[in-house]
Amino acid sequence: MASPDPSVTDRVRALVAAHRGDRGALLPILHRIQAEFGYVDSDVVPVLATELNISRADVHGVVTFYTDFRAEPAGRTVVKLCRAEACQSVGAEQLVAYAERTLGVKVGQTTPDGSVTLEQVFCLGNCALGPAGQIDERVHGRLTPARLDALVTKAVDA
Amino acid sequence: MTTPVTVYVPRDSAALSVGADLVAAEIERAAAEAGRSVRVVRNGSHGMLWLEPLVEVVTERGRIGYGPVAPEEVGDLVAAGLLDGADHELCQGVVAELPWLRDQTRLCFARVGITDPLSAEDYVAHGGLTGLRRALELTPAEVVAQVTESGLRGRGGAGFPAGIKWKTVLDTPGELKFVCCNADEGDSGTFADRMLMEGDPFTLIEGMTIAAYAVGATEGYVYIRSEYPDAVRTMRQAIAVAREQGWLGGDILGSGLRFDLFVRVGAGAYICGEETAMLESLEGKRGMVRAKPPIPAITGLFNKPTVVNNVLTLASVPTILADGAAAYQALGMERSRGTQVFQLAGNVARGGIFETAFGMTLGELIHTYGGGTRTGRPVRAVQVGGPLGAYLPANGLDLPMEYEAFASAGAMLGHGGIVVFDDTVDMAAMARFAMEFCAEESCGKCTPCRVGAVRGVEVIDKITAGQDPDGNLALLGDLCELMTEGSLCAMGGLTPMPVRSALLHFPDDFTARGKPSTGRYEEAKTS
Ligand SMILES: Cc1cc2nc3c(=O)[nH]c(=O)nc-3n(C[C@H](O)[C@H](O)[C@H](O)COP(=O)(O)O)c2cc1C
Ligand code: SF4
Ligand code: FES
Ligand code: FES
Numbered sequence: 001m002a003s004p005d006p007s008v009t010d011r012v013r014a015l016v017a018a019h020r021g022d023r024g025a026l027l028p029i030l031h032r033i034q035a036e037f038g039y040v041d042s043d044v045v046p047v048l049a050t051e052l053n054i055s056r057a058d059v060h061g062v063v064t065f066y067t068d069f070r071a072e073p074a075g076r077t078v079v080k081l082c083r084a085e086a087c088q089s090v091g092a093e094q095l096v097a098y099a100e101r102t103l104g105v106k107v108g109q110t111t112p113d114g115s116v117t118l119e120q121v122f123c124l125g126n127c128a129l130g131p132a133g134q135i136d137e138r139v140h141g142r143l144t145p146a147r148l149d150a151l152v153t154k155a156v157d158a
Numbered sequence: 159m160t161t162p163v164t165v166y167v168p169r170d171s172a173a174l175s176v177g178a179d180l181v182a183a184e185i186e187r188a189a190a191e192a193g194r195s196v197r198v199v200r201n202g203s204h205g206m207l208w209l210e211p212l213v214e215v216v217t218e219r220g221r222i223g224y225g226p227v228a229p230e231e232v233g234d235l236v237a238a239g240l241l242d243g244a245d246h247e248l249c250q251g252v253v254a255e256l257p258w259l260r261d262q263t264r265l266c267f268a269r270v271g272i273t274d275p276l277s278a279e280d281y282v283a284h285g286g287l288t289g290l291r292r293a294l295e296l297t298p299a300e301v302v303a304q305v306t307e308s309g310l311r312g313r314g315g316a317g318f319p320a321g322i323k324w325k326t327v328l329d330t331p332g333e334l335k336f337v338c339c340n341a342d343e344g345d346s347g348t349f350a351d352r353m354l355m356e357g358d359p360f361t362l363i364e365g366m367t368i369a370a371y372a373v374g375a376t377e378g379y380v381y382i383r384s385e386y387p388d389a390v391r392t393m394r395q396a397i398a399v400a401r402e403q404g405w406l407g408g409d410i411l412g413s414g415l416r417f418d419l420f421v422r423v424g425a426g427a428y429i430c431g432e433e434t435a436m437l438e439s440l441e442g443k444r445g446m447v448r449a450k451p452p453i454p455a456i457t458g459l460f461n462k463p464t465v466v467n468n469v470l471t472l473a474s475v476p477t478i479l480a481d482g483a484a485a486y487q488a489l490g491m492e493r494s495r496g497t498q499v500f501q502l503a504g505n506v507a508r509g510g511i512f513e514t515a516f517g518m519t520l521g522e523l524i525h526t527y528g529g530g531t532r533t534g535r536p537v538r539a540v541q542v543g544g545p546l547g548a549y550l551p552a553n554g555l556d557l558p559m560e561y562e563a564f565a566s567a568g569a570m571l572g573h574g575g576i577v578v579f580d581d582t583v584d585m586a587a588m589a590r591f592a593m594e595f596c597a598e599e600s601c602g603k604c605t606p607c608r609v610g611a612v613r614g615v616e617v618i619d620k621i622t623a624g625q626d627p628d629g630n631l632a633l634l635g636d637l638c639e640l641m642t643e644g645s646l647c648a649m650g651g652l653t654p655m656p657v658r659s660a661l662l663h664f665p666d667d668f669t670a671r672g673k674p675s676t677g678r679y680e681e682a683k684t685s
Contacts, residue, residue, distance in 0.1 A: 023460065026442030031384075031423060058443075065444040066425030068384050084346030085541055085588070086577045089504035090532065122428065122595065124385050125349040126175050127577070128207040128502060128509025137387055141175035
């Protein structure tokens with residue numbers, strides 16, 4: 001195993017220190033790592049295990065259980081389309097198929113140029129204004145193929 | 159110098175999803191251009207989501223609403239006299255007088271849409287803290303008794319009486335006890351928890367503080383799903399304001415009560431809405447369901463006595479304390495007392511929040527208030543109670559919205575989400591999706607759920623492909639039986655509900671695949 005980059009190790013230690021007083025701090029710490037690095041590198045697992053005094057297996061188990069924690073960085077823009085029931089009732093499946101066709105990737109994949117990762121999500125709490133999707137941090141409602149195109153283009157160009 | 163005109167533009171994320179931020183910016187710009195001074199307030203949403211972005215202008219007649227307003231329409235609207243409440247195609251009149259709002263009984267959602275969610279002043283001016291002040295005059299046992307007498311049942315899905323749970327925590331000795339709010343809201347078709355947190359977060363804080371006083375807890379957590387970044391932000395800001403105001407901390411309202419509150423964010427796992435999985439997640443572990451007993455009320459977070467309640471359960475408590483248990487109990491029917499915040503979603507013309515006493519029929523909600531489907535086609539199926547709830551056919555909508563009536567119809571009220579489908583829905587596909595969702599979201603602890611759901615998808619695929627339909631239908635029945643009987647929690651245990659109800663009410667969808675004309679739309683029209 002590659003030994004972790006010392007600067008990363010220091011940063012992870014600092015994040016752990018910032019959550020020292022929190023009960024059950026692993027999830028908040030992982031969220032911070034995910035936000036800062038864009039993914040949770042397997043290299044940080046032993047650092048976290050040592051700092052929090054839990055086993056590597058336990059840290060690894062948590063990282064892999066939750067979909068939010070990525071093993072690799074995502075594309076520069078992340079497009080999540082809701083595939084839950086309420087959005088399906090207003091055409092979510094067709095929208096997902098459209099996005100797969102136009103982006104040339106399947107759900108869960110990143111375009112070859114690294115610009116867009118397409119993902120599915122089950123409900124964004126916008127179920128009266130479906131089909132819903134999330135582009136980076138912002139939720140969008142009443143999506144149509146044209147609106148999706150415009151929003152994705154805008155995000156990619158930004 | 160004229161006094162500025164007050165204009166409300168919601169900050170709710172549903173409103174933002176259709177451009178409310180741009181609309182707010184355009185209003186500032188257009189007003190400045192017209193030489194008018196405005197004060198733009200970012201309120202919660204009233205819950206008439208088909209009208210979002212809904213802009214309201216304060217006039218002598220009241221708050222006049224315009225919606226849905228597209229950003230590019232703002233210039234014309236201002237020119238047409240929006241800032242004076244002038245008439246216009248998009249003008250909805252006085253918002254408080256709209257039948258959709260007027261016909262509701264808003265207790266939990268009393269302030270949502272009306273106030274600035276982060277204004278402590280607004281909160282108090284609109285009746286906030288009355289419940290907490292009243293609670294502090296009573297003994298903890300008396301507060302628990304009020305909640306029990308109100309008939310309040312858990313709004314997260316299972317409908318367990320809140321007072322009984324609280325009494326167990328009160329009666330369990332312990333130096334350290336917790337109040338945990340379940341804000342994981344993973345069910346498709348539900349968004350009331352989110353809207354309450356974004357639109358009136360102090361109500362949840364007040365409800366949790368009352369719970370803490372009643373059971374002797376000093377620490378609380380709100381577990382919010384990561385799909386709700388705006389709710390996370392608003393709750394954190396509200397908690398900071400509440401601390402400054404002395405509504406949280408070491409000496410709440412000068413009463414000596416000590417309670418503090420923290421937000422924790424989920425990480426994209428539906429199962430973390432199940433209360434014991436949520437507790438595991440709060441402890442920093444994988445969201446694996448715990449076997450019960452022990453129950454969380456006795457052995458909860460970090461093995462301490464813990465109240466776990468849904469957002470709406472806790473947010474209903476202030477009104478119960480403020481107006482008394484009897485007033486709450488007087489609403490509703492049978493063993494479903496008080497109000498429920500129903501959520502109209504999916505293919506519905508007028509979707510949003512409708513808070514009303516238990517007992518209104520599903521059909522009235524969908525047709526009278528929801529206005530039927532958005533596409534204008536006939537309603538064919540309705541799923542109530544989230545992804546684990548039953549599908550009901552269009553001719554089965556006369557059910558009263560009430561826990562037991564739904565249970566006896568083989569359905570589930572759940573968190574009050576109502577998802578409408580028109581006659582183009584393929585119910586075999588929806589049944590398949592229920593299994594697919596369970597396979598995706600299972601925590602993996604027990605075999606009937608983990609393996610059963612994967613098998614369920616395969617079997618449904620065989621049925622719709624016409625491979626030994628009778629044999630495979632029987633197999634699907636057995637599989638549903640096994641999941642219902644053998645699963646540790648309701649994820650595996652209730653996934654058969656949507657599957658079986660789809661089979662029962664829409665059997666043709668499972669056999670018609672690949673055959674020319676199925677007559678399935680005809681059936682929907684005549685039913
Ligand atoms: C798979 C599954 C998911 C659940 N998701 C939620 C949820 O998102 N929010 C919630 O409040 N309750 C959810 N529940 C119900 C909780 O387990 C629990 O009953 C509830 O939080 C108790 O609070 P209440 O009595 O106030 O409803 C879920 C249950 C199961 C089995
Ligand atoms: S039924 Fe499914 S989700 Fe529930 S404990 Fe078993 S495997 Fe986990
Ligand atoms: S089902 Fe898509 S946002 Fe809720
Ligand atoms: S438990 Fe929420 S809708 Fe079912």
